[in-house]
Amino acid sequence: MSGLSEIIDEVLSLVKTSRIFKDRKILLPDYVPDELPHREEQIRKLASILVQVYRGEKPSNVFIYGLTGTGKTAVTKFVLNNLHKRFPDTFRYIYVNTRNSDTPYRILADILEGLGVRVPFTGISTAELFKRLMSQLRSIKYVLIIVLDEIDAMVKKHGDDLLYRLTRVNSELGSPKISIIGITNDVKFIDTLDPRVKSSLSDEELVFPPYNADELRDILWRRAKSGFVEGAVGEDVISLCAALAARDHGDARRALDLLRVAGEIAEREGRNVVTTADVERARLEIERDRVFEIVTTLPLHSKLVLLAVIQGSKSGKSLTTGEVYELYTKLAKSLGLEVITQRRVSDILNELDMVGILSAKVVNRGRYGKTKEVKLAVPVETLVKALDSTVKELDGI
Ligand SMILES: Nc1ncnc2c1ncn2[C@@H]1O[C@H](COP(=O)(O)OP(=O)(O)O)[C@@H](O)[C@H]1O
Ligand SMILES: [Mg+2]
Incomplete structure (x- = not known):
């Protein structure tokens, strides 16, 4: 036996005889379990909407929303998998996560690839891809359900144009063949859509409570x-x-x-x-x-704003946006960088609040008007460690 295969056997036996895990993959987030307790109502409702496919009819579009980790993706995949097992010939579905495929081009490419059409990575226009999709859809003999998961991610970056076009496909084809399931973690998202898209996407709505x-x-x-x-x-x-x-x-x-x-x-x-x-x-x-x-992938000026907040929080008190801006300006200037506007810094503070790195609360100071109170929301040691590589990067400027 060669040295390498001995090593492999040894490692395998270690893995096999884990005294903790019987099957670790069952605990991974992407695993779809074969039972989803406490989602019976959502499963029943989604199944009853989609079951139309059994006679080859297009179901209503469905819009699903609820906070992260409430089972939206798992329930949708679970229902579609089960339906597909029952009715393999009358419908197919394509699942696209628009946080990963975050451009209209990538989404169309994913859909086309799901239909068995190979798409080059670049080189053709989105309009051309759409044309290819239409011609492909003309030839299919089944209902196609397109799941657009985390749909807010794409729309926030690229607008709702693609969604609008997708909701119009059936009337362009002259026969109802596709249904769309839109899923979002952002409960306010649907109200930001063009009213026509909104009403078409939310033929049916499904809410997932925590x-x-x-x-x-x-x-x-x-x-x-x-x-x-x-x-x-x-x-x-x-x-x-x-x-x-x-x-x-x-x-x-x-x-x-x-x-x-x-x-x-x-x-x-x-x-x-x-x-x-x-x-x-x-x-x-x-x-x-x-x-x-989060911290390592922040854009440069967001990192500087965060550094400014860390600097200013040394005394433990909270800062106003103005104070953060002053500290930030000093930092940026000392590095010879062009300074961004206070407005933009205020937006960055909100973004850092949204991801839970800071808390930026608006407080009313009576006749002094409104201001923000900015505080760190995670231990400073954690931030400093994450910013360590940034500081090295800044040294190089
Ligand atoms: N009712 C449930 N039973 C078992 N596992 C669940 C249930 N709801 C969610 N999960 C699991 O929790 C994780 C998050 O669920 P997911 O469907 O991805 O949430 P969402 O899409 O709403 O963010 C997944 O691993 C999923 O399998
Ligand atoms: Mg999900």
Whole structure:
């Protein structure tokens, strides 16, 4: 036996004999489980809308919304998979996540590829792609359901033109062949659409409420039974993951992440039981990774604004937008950079608030008018670590 295959065997045997995980992939966010407790109502409603396909008829368009981790993607895939198994000839569906495929070109290319048409990465226009899609759709003999997940991501960048065109396809074809399922985490998003697109997309609407702690516990137990070795996780661990995620707007993804990462920590340390202390460590690890990811991918001036807030927060007090702007200006100038406007800095503060790095609250100061109170929302050490690479990058300027 060669050295390498011995090593591989050894690693495999380690992986196989994990004393924590029976099947780790069951705990990954993209895995679609074969049961989705506490979503019976949404499953029933979606299925009853889509079941039209059984006789080759186009179902209504559906618009689905709810906060992240409320099961929108999982339920949609689950219902479509099951329907497709039952009626393989009368309909097909194509799933596109517009956060990944975030241009009209990429979305059309994904749809065409789903129909078996190869599309070059660049070189043709979006208009030409649309033409190809239309000609392809003319020839199909089944109903096509197009799922546009996280649809707000694309529309925020590129407007709702493509959506408008897609909602018009059936009348252009002269026969109803496609249905659209739009999904968004942003509950206010639908009101930003062109009224014609809005009314067409939301023939039917489906709302996904957040899960409460009991529901999350139930969801976690069922996933844990197939994902973990028996006895590796107990009631206390599941309850803590559920409670933490319930506090965080009832997000099942977060609950599963906590459980999986806690399991990974225990496994890394060669233990066979996951503890609540592992969950606490998992929480910190996940938070750190999230902050790191956000901070390292911020544009340069957003990083400078963040640095300015860190500088100004040393005394522990909150800052006004004006104070942040002053600090930011000093920083930018000292680096010989052109300064952006206070308006833009104020927008950046809002963006950093939205992703949970800062809190920027508008407060009314009576006759002094309104101002923002800016504070850090995550531990400064985490931010500094994430900004470390930036500081090196800035040194090079
Ligand atoms: N009712 C449920 N039962 C089991 N797992 C669930 C349930 N709801 C959500 N999940 C899981 O939680 C994670 C997040 O769900 P997802 O459908 O991606 O949420 P959303 O699309 O609303 O952000 C996925 O791993 C999914 O499988
Ligand atoms: Mg989703």
